[in-house]
Amino acid sequence: MIPKSQRRSPCPVACALDILGDKWTLLVIRDLFLGKHHFDEFRASPEGIATSTLSARLAWLTSLGLIRRTGHATDRRRIAYALTERGISLNSLLTETARWGLENIPGTKVMPGGAVSIRAAIKTQPQPKR
Amino acid sequence: MIPKSQRRSPCPVACALDILGDKWTLLVIRDLFLGKHHFDEFRASPEGIATSTLSARLAWLTSLGLIRRTGHATDRRRIAYALTERGISLNSLLTETARWGLENIPGTKVMPGGAVSIRAAIKTQPQPKR
């Protein structure tokens, strides 16, 4: 969490933006709500995030306690990410963002794979790839 | 509006972030919902936005049709900004952002001046300064 001393103000909007206010963070969250769990799945999203950027975001969100890493002791190929309770609390904010975009930006549409779904995030177990 | 050709994807979340995904834009929107209308009022907000940044954001939001400039023909001191219908449609997104910050970031609190209020934005008439 960002220490109070270096926050721009105590405003909850400003503080939320210090965490989520960029072009990538919420997209990673979106992917988790869509049921994605693996590095290469995030990377394969159509927006085309760079590996260095993705790596930084995953570490950032982990440090904030919004996601957690479900590593595997011996097999690095089974590393996965999942939303924590706190991460799941972003559901309505994310949904609201999607709704606004859908209603106000012509040409937008929900991705193949379905709408942002809290159920996908909660019920999908992080699975190692076959 | 950002042309489809240069969007990262058709995802409504991604497109919304291309518009709102930075640390300043939503704060200007917030100030409008708080009933502020004038350049120096935005500037005086505790986050301390630079004049060049503020100027760019006001032009940007105006070009998107989210705010409108209610200029005065002869007196530049009476220039004011107000939310358009489309800008007002950001109310629930903004409120959701504030709610999430308030519930998940310790030490945040609504600014003196009251909670983000759609009524302040709608009912307050842009008034020239005395």
Next chain:
DNA sequence: CAGTATCCTGAAAGATACTG
């Protein structure tokens, strides 16, 4: 009051290559 005009710097991000 409502900006514009510069100058400048750091941080963010893209591209690419490499690794256990």
Next chain:
DNA sequence: CAGTATCTTTCAGGATACTG
């Protein structure tokens, strides 16, 4: 598969000064 390591570039944003 899940990253790390560089390198380079861009550009958002801060500081400051000035103006009708």
